[in-house]
Amino acid sequence: MVNLPQISGYRRIKRAARACQRCHARKVRCDATVTGYPCTNCRLDSSPCQAFAGGRERRKQLALARARATASEGLKSVTHCAGRSSSEKRRSSTVQLPVSSYQFIQPLEIGKHNLDRLPLLKQAGCLILPDKLDLDVLVRHYFLYVHPFCPLLDEAVFWRAYKRTRDGAKQIPLLLLRAMMFSASCFVPAAVATRCGYDSLLDARDDLYTKAKALYDSGLEKNPLTISRAALLLTFYSSDFDVYANSEWLCIAIREARVTQAKHVHSEELMSDADQTDFRRLWWSCLIRDRTLALGMRRPLQITAADPYPPMLTADDVSDEIFGSVVYTYEVKSALFELLTSLCHFATAVTELASIAFPPSCHAISSIEDPCGELEKLGSAKSALLLWELDWISYMEGKNSSLHPSIPLFSSLLSIHYQSARVALCNRTCFVLNEINDYRTRYFHQLQLCRSELIAAVASVAAHVRQLMVIEAVDKLPISIAAYTTTPYILLSINSQSNAKQSQDLLVLFTAVNRALGTRYHLTRVSNLTSRALWLSKLLKDSSEEEVFDIPRQTNLFTLSLQQYTRLLQYIDGSMSIPRDSAQETEVLYAAASFIPRELSVYATEEPVNDELTPVWLEAMGNFFFGPGNGLALSLCESPRKEDVDTPICAQLDCDDSFSRSLQLPWVLDTGLELLET
Known part of the structure; x- marks a missing residue:
């Protein structure tokens, strides 16, 4: 026998003590006893993996099977029909799907009545998940940047x-995992999107949203909590x-959350401690998201003050999570939970303000029946915000910022939420004061205070944006x-037109932030809104040639008078919920610009067009936004017909959302200015 030379570093791998049935039949190496079932071969081939029984064990199993067959022989004829129907039912509900290879995915409940939906889902790619490594990145970024302020x-x-680290662990519904992947897609590195086959993060975000929506539309998920x-x-x-998609999804989330709670009430079953914690997590997340959308999109609340508030989340509710987090340490997780608690308190404190500033009524925004009474309500809302601010500054702001970059990130986000609430409060106060004829005498001091608050709030937002740029957390x-x-x-841009060096420096920060956000979100509509608002502000300032001597210049709001400022606010708030390139977008802009005093010769021409006068600014605006000769045929020079005055604008524009229905054309708004005369 020839002695072969020993290879340096070579060590023969010891064979497994027992292979699985499939590897034994194929006579290939199996690592089931090392890594557990399924083995690597079966897992890669998406095949069932079972332990191989030896000769002695096979004989025992065969004898046991014969005994069972003999015992059940007498009942075979009785249970034949029932057994056949149950086997058919199992065949209809057990369908091999591409996601079945992931053990942590909860199987879809598919019956005969919805088998036809599978081909559509497969064609859309809803049943295929990314590579495990890329999926791990998406899930980790979800818990890093979405979960802290949305603790579902x-x-x-x-x-x-x-990770399937415990036998009997709950499985994850596919719809929920799809939604998690979508919400985290804007935070992952661009390389992850490239590996998943997308050209950019925007493409990845849109595609993941489309797949999650298709899975929801299929109706395969029945659990209201999920x-x-x-x-x-x-x-x-x-x-x-699709500017109303976020509010529509929020409506669905609130409805299903109430169904989850009602199931236990109607069944007279007491919710377990775990179920109560899950519901409190869900309902507080809905509350936070409702207030966030109201302040950002200027929309009415869907969860009003009349709805009962669940008990506040406590440290006992999240103790397992704090110690079991994979992405944060115990100290960081505890600090983030304190920020979450402050956010929950802020959601309750801002409720009264949001109810006043963004009422659900169709005409509440454009007209105020009792301005003095509303000012008192705004004062009460301001007190609630101030109490929250005192607690925030005393206990939370700037605390534990050195532990992890996520702490100053979420702390700045919470501060921006609060400063945005201050801006909304000041803007609503300005709108109410503009409705009062004697505000220059009786409420002059309140106007000055509102101006100071507004300037401080805008400056604070800019300061936090600067901090986010410093810590490189814009992405x-x-x-x-x-x-x-x-x-x-917009306000800083208006102020920078007066050569304010500080405002121009801050604009550079906002421009950099918008540029970074534009790689992850669709912001073209917001950019168009900003450019049109700046054009409108310049038009408003240029139209005011007469000097007003009885109003001190220090009461101006970012170089605009109170009337001009409220006109600009109406356009900004109204345009936040208008789709891009829609006719309504232009109508609102024309409506805001049509209140320029008609007597200014610089904006009007004496040349009749179709027996009527066409303002030069109207034609110039159409040429600027749509090109020469392509302006929309919106005749603001005509006197309104009676049916136009009597019919609410919500019926004219055929809008579904209550806030968008509150937008009024110029002949509906009562401002004390006459329409352009022909």
């Missing part, structure tokens, strides 16, 4: 299910053309930051 899940429970969680995560979707900002910085950006 118990992170420790999720990781046990995702549907509510997934719908709430889909509220982070934004589009230039981790949510889509809501674009809505919160729109009004401050």
Whole structure:
């Protein structure tokens, strides 16, 4: 026998003591006893994996099977029909899907009545998940940047299910995982999107949203808790053309959350401690998202003050999560939970303000029946915000910022939420004061105070934006930051026109933030809104040639008078919920610009067109936004017909949303200015 030379470093791998049935039949190496079942071969081939029984064990199993067959022989004829029907039912509900290879995915409940939906889902790619490594990145970024302010899940429970570290661990519904992937897609590195086959993060975000929506539309998911969680995560979707998608998803999330609670009430079953914690997590997340959308998009609340508030989340509710987090340490997780608690208190404190500033009534925004009474309500809302601010400054702001970059990130986000509430409070106060004829005498001091508050709030938003630039956390900002910085950006741009060096420096920061957000979100509509608002502000200032001597110049709001400022606010707030390139977008702009005094010869011409006068500014605006000769045929020079005055604008524009229905054309708004005369 020839002695072969020993290879340096070579060590023969010891064979497994017992292979699985499939590897034994194929006579290939099996690592089932090392890694567990399924083995690597069966897992890669998506095949069932069972232990191989030896000769002695096979004989025992065969004898046991013969005994069972003999015992059940007498009942075979009785149970034949029932057994056949149950086997057919199992065949109809057990369908091999591409996601079945992932053990942590909860199987879809598919019956005969919805088997026809599978081909559509397969064609759309809803049943195929990314590579495990890329999926790990998406899930980790979800818990890094979405979960801290939207605590839908118990992170420790999720990781046990995702890693299958415990027998009998809960599985994850596919719809929920799809929604998590979508909400985290804007925070992952661009290389992850490239590996998944996308050209950009925007493409990845749109595609993941489309697949999650298709899975929801299929109706395969029946659990209301899962549907509510997934719908709430889909509220982070934004589009230039589908501007109401976030509010519609929020409505679904709130509805399914109430169904979840009603199931226990009607069945007279007491909710377990775990179920109560899950419901409190869900309902507080809905509350936070409702207030966030109201402040950012200027929309009415869907969860009003009349709805009962669940008990506040405590440290006992999240103790397992704090110690079982995979992405944060115990100290960081505890600090983030304190920020979440402050956010929950802020959601309750801002409720009264949001109810006043964004009422659900169709005409409440354009007209105020009792301005003095509303000022008192705004004072009460301001007190609630001030009490929250005192607690925030005393206990939370700037605390534990050195532990992890995520702490100053979420701390700045919470501060921007609060400063946006201050801006909304001041803007609503200005609108109410503009409705009072004697505000220059009786409420002059309140106007000055409102002006100071507004300047301080805008400056604070800019300071926090600067801090986010310093810590390089701009790419981790949510889509809501674009809505919160729109009004401050416009006001600072107006102020910079007077050569204010400080305002120009701050504009550079906002421009850099918008440029970074534009790689992850659709912001073309917001950019168009900003440019049109700046054009409108210049038009308003240029139209005011007469000097007003009885109003001190220090009461001006960012170089605009109170009347001009409220006119600009109406346009900004109204345009936040208007789709891009729609006719309504132009109508609102024309409506805001049509209140320029007609007697100014610089904006009017004496040349009759179709027996009427056409303002030069109207033609110039159409040429600027639509090109020469392509302006929309919106005749603001005509006197309104009676049916136009009697018919609400919500019926004229055929709008579904209550806030968009509140937009009024110039002949509906009562401002004391006459329409352009022919």
